[in-house]
Amino acid sequence: MAITMVDVARRAGTSTAVVSYVFNDGPRPVAAHTRQRVLAAADELGYRPNRMAAALRSGSxxxxxxxxxxxxxxxxxxxxxxxxxxxxxxxxxxxxxxxxxxxxxxxxxxxxxxxxxxxxxxxxxxxxxxxxxxxxxxxxxxxxxxxxxxxxxxxxxxAADNDTAVTSAVAHLHDQHGHERVDFLAGLADDGPVSARLAAWRKSATGEVLRCAYSREAAAELTSQLASESRLPRALLAATDVQAFGVLAAAGGLGIHVPDDLALISCDGSAEAAFTVPSLAAAQQPFDEIARRAVNQLLGQPLPDAPARARLVPRRSCGCPQPPLITGTG
Amino acid sequence: MAITMVDVARRAGTSTAVVSYVFNDGPRPVAAHTRQRVLAAADELGYRPNRMAAALRSGSxxxxxxxxxxxxxxxxxxxxxxxxxxxxxxxxxxxxxxxxxxxxxxxxxxxxxxxxxxxxxxxxxxxxxxxxxxxxxxxxxxxxxxxxxxxxxxxxxxAADNDTAVTSAVAHLHDQHGHERVDFLAGLADDGPVSARLAAWRKSATGEVLRCAYSREAAAELTSQLASESRLPRALLAATDVQAFGVLAAAGGLGIHVPDDLALISCDGSAEAAFTVPSLAAAQQPFDEIARRAVNQLLGQPLPDAPARARLVPRRSCGCPQPPLITGTG
DNA sequence: CTGAAAGCGCTTACAG
DNA sequence: CTGAAAGCGCTTACAG
Missing domain, CATH: 3.40.50.2300 (Response regulator)
Structure with a gap:
């Protein structure tokens, strides 16, 4: 029922092989005028190649x-x-x-x-x-x-750049804001990326490990509980954005001042971090580069020399002044 | 190179037709013992049907x-x-x-x-x-x-339930919080859903139409500008969540109190609205139902009788007390 | 530069 | 209940 190569070939007065050559730019050359005829016929007929039929034959x-x-x-x-x-x-x-x-x-x-x-x-x-x-x-x-x-x-x-993310955040809280102690908010269990972040934190900071599930809800609940026990950290590195969002939500509701009572940095850095209240400082992962590397790796293309690094974006939550909101974060 | 039906059929001592019948549960019946042999052969061989080859033949x-x-x-x-x-x-x-x-x-x-x-x-x-x-x-x-x-x-x-979203939000701001006037934050141009929301607003509220692009950045910038001109609305209905997020971010940075200085409700209601500071009241769209209807419509299945309605979820930003954060919003 | 024909892995009348 | 065979729409040696 659909228009196929056979239809195009017939109308162009040629073979399906040639139609294929035209639409794939190869692997055989096609004379310019033949190509024109094929293209014209395809156009007139409204031909759309069937990628899945091609897949069956070509394997891709x-x-x-x-x-x-x-x-x-x-x-x-x-x-x-x-x-x-x-x-x-x-x-x-x-x-x-x-x-x-x-x-x-x-x-x-x-x-x-x-x-x-x-x-x-x-x-x-x-x-x-x-x-x-x-x-x-x-x-x-x-x-x-x-x-x-x-x-x-x-x-x-x-992988994400877990090391730089943690190290730069800890250093920033210490060097710029004088925090000797930086706690770490990890997940309930130690899975891969967060355990890498945790390990980096152990090497670069002194403090306590807090734990909750990777959700806003869980982090909000934990924060409320710590607040009620007066055990809130003064400086906290959250393993993930969603946890940091939960901490901020709870702090906002409880009147806990961020960053004065609690300084906070996250290790993800999605775009929303720029728009929380207060804005969330984050070690921003190189999403773009991670994606490109993954795709290149998958397709067997050469990888760029060195992986991109996470980049610390200071904002209000760590104690820095609020940067302009219109900058965006890509 | 991959294992095909022919391999399975050979090993099971049957035909490819029967292998197809087994894997598709039809359209012809297969004797129980034959089915067993086919399944066993497929299992031993690690056979995985090629969905695209099937597609070519069956059209799906x-x-x-x-x-x-x-x-x-x-x-x-x-x-x-x-x-x-x-x-x-x-x-x-x-x-x-x-x-x-x-x-x-x-x-x-x-x-x-x-x-x-x-x-x-x-x-x-x-x-x-x-x-x-x-x-x-x-x-x-x-x-x-x-x-x-x-x-x-x-x-x-x-479509989303634009009418209920707007109407319920305006009514809430009026009836519960005494706002006679509710401004509306629309997009730069009047495209479909937002113009529907705008039309519903015109019918149910008195106020001014504000405009900015559908982004946190744009809404934050607009808010700052209005604040600097002392033209901030007392009650605002934002067409979209991202705009509402931008308003909240700017308000937070400028010390504008939400809801006392500015009451705010959004017409989308994504899950993040529950975790902003203050939490964002929203007419929550029935995402689940919209998705189900769309899929049923597409696949030619009967639609449920009536479309689900947007549901107003009051939170701190409209003037209501903060609901517990652990409820979630699905 | 072009064409005739095999074949990718399935499904589906058709015949038995 | 089962099998032999055509055919879905392409690509690709192969021959010319």
């Missing part, structure tokens, strides 16, 4: 699977957005699936993605999930892990 | 294209997340593309999606873009617009 679908825990989380949303842009630039379409931090869902989703013949897989893996590299390898599909890979996974990992 | 790829302006925007992120979930439930995979509010990009992306044989298209169209329904119809692919369709488009639209 142009589809990349992107598995994220939850795209509503601003960190993953930002990462996902940059990844999608990088894939688009590479001529790939992004098949997005939310795995919801759930090992089973993640496995199911990987299966469906593989069945759909994706050319590659980019995944921020849930913790405790089966190694996604295994399913991918069995299917012969390249895979790269971003931000996090499960314990023991052999997947190539494009 | 299992892929749905989702075109959004920008998934970093919390409103579209939330919408996208619910849409992806609804599609997943329907057994469809989501091919996500950010069109970046750009007509050209949107057209290009639609083209690539159509070439990839998506079974359907869900789009929050950029304004001023070519009617996406035209390309879709030409390709014989069903399309539904969500939240917004360009002027003159014939695409079926699943």
């Amino acid at each position: 679908s142009g589809l990349i699977g992107l598995v994220l825990p939850d795209t509503v989380n601003p960190y993953f949303a930002t990462l996902g957005r940059h990844l999608e842009t990088a894939l688009d630039t590479a001529g790939k379409l992004t098949v997005l699936a939310n795995a919801g931090y759930d090992a089973q869902r993640q496995a199911a989703v990987l299966d469906r993605l593989l069945a759909s013949q994706v050319d590659g897989l980019i995944i921020v893996s849930a913790d405790g999930a089966a190694d996604p590299a295994i399913a991918a390898e069995q299917a012969g599909t390249p895979l790269v892990a971003v931000h996090h890979r499960p314990e023991g996974s052999t997947a190539p990992l494009v | 790829s299992g892929l749905i294209g989702l075109v959004l302006p920008d998934t970093v925007n919390p409103y579209f992120a939330t919408l996208g997340r619910h849409l992806e979930t609804a599609l997943d439930t329907a057994g469809k995979l989501t091919v996500l593309a950010n069109a970046g509010y750009d007509a050209q990009r949107q057209a290009a992306v639609l083209d690539r999606l159509l070439a990839s044989q998506v079974d359907g298209l869900i789009i929050v169209s950029a304004d001023g873009a070519a009617d996406p329904a035209i390309a879709a119809e030409q390709a014989g692919t069903p399309l539904v617009a969500v939240h917004h369709r360009p002027e003159g488009s014939t695409a079926p639209l699943v």
Whole structure:
């Protein structure tokens, strides 16, 4: 029913091979006038090549699977957005699936993605999930892990810059604002990226480890509780933006003054950090570079020499003056 | 190179037709013991059906294209997340593309999606873009617009509940907090959903129309400017969450007290509204229901009787007491 | 520079 | 209940 190559070939008075050569710019040359005829015929007929038929024959679908825990989380949303842009630039379409931090869902989703013949897989893996590299390898599909890979996974990992993020934040709180002690707000368990952040913090700071789930709710609740026990830190490094947002929300509601009572920096740095009240200082991850590296790695293209570094963006929450709001944060 | 049906059929001592019947549960019945043999063979071989080969033959790829302006925007992120979930439930995979509010990009992306044989298209169209329904119809692919369709488009639209959102917010500010006058923060131009919100506001409130782009930056800048001219509204209804976030950020920086100096409600209601400082009252859109309706509409399934309504969630910014932070907002 | 034909991995009438 | 075979729309050796 749809217009196919055969229709175009017939109308152009040529073969389907030539039509293919024209639409793919190769692999054989086509005479200029033949090309014109083909293009004209295709245009008149409203021909649209069927990428999936091509995929069946050529082995490349142009589809990349992107598995994220939850795209509503601003960190993953930002990462996902940059990844999608990088894939688009590479001529790939992004098949997005939310795995919801759930090992089973993640496995199911990987299966469906593989069945759909994706050319590659980019995944921020849930913790405790089966190694996604295994399913991918069995299917012969390249895979790269971003931000996090499960314990023991052999997947190539494009990590966030956890070290610089933590080190620069601790140094800033110490050097600029005189905090001798900087506590660290980690997750309930030590998964990959946060344990890297925690390790970096242990090396560079003195203080206590606080723990709560990676959500605004959990961090708000923890903050309220600490406040009620008068055990609030004077300076706190939050492992993630959502936790920092929760701390700020609770502080705002309780009349805790940030930064005077509690100085705060996050290790993610999504764009929203610039617009909290007070604005949230953050070691901003190089999302753009992470995305580009992941895509290059996946497609077997050369990586830029050195990974980009996280960049500390001081704002009101650490004790610095409020920067102008119109600067944005990309 | 990959394991195919032929391999499975051979090992099970049967035909590829039967293997297909087994994996698709039809359309012909298969004897129980034959099914066992096929399943065993497939398992031993590590067979994974090729969905795209099936698509070529059957005409259904299992892929749905989702075109959004920008998934970093919390409103579209939330919408996208619910849409992806609804599609997943329907057994469809989501091919996500950010069109970046750009007509050209949107057209290009639609083209690539159509070439990839998506079974359907869900789009929050950029304004001023070519009617996406035209390309879709030409390709014989069903399309539904969500939240917004360009002027003159014939695409079926699943809209947000703009009326209730505005009406309930205005009524709340008036009845509960005594505001006779409620200004409205619209976009720079009157596009679909916001013009619907604006129209509802005109019918239910008295006040001034303020305008700025749909971004935190723009709203923060506008707020600063109004403050410097002492022209700040006493009560404001923001068309979108991002604008409301910008207003709150500017107010926080300038020491403008929300809600005492300026009461604020937004018409979107993404989850982050619960965690701003002060928390943002919002007419919360029924994201879940919008997503379900869009997917049902797309797949030709019956729609629930009546669309769900937006629900006003009072919080600190309108003048109500701060609700507990641990309730969440789904 | 161009064409005839095989084949990618499935599904689906059709015949038995 | 099962099998042989055509065909979905492409790409790609191969031959000319």
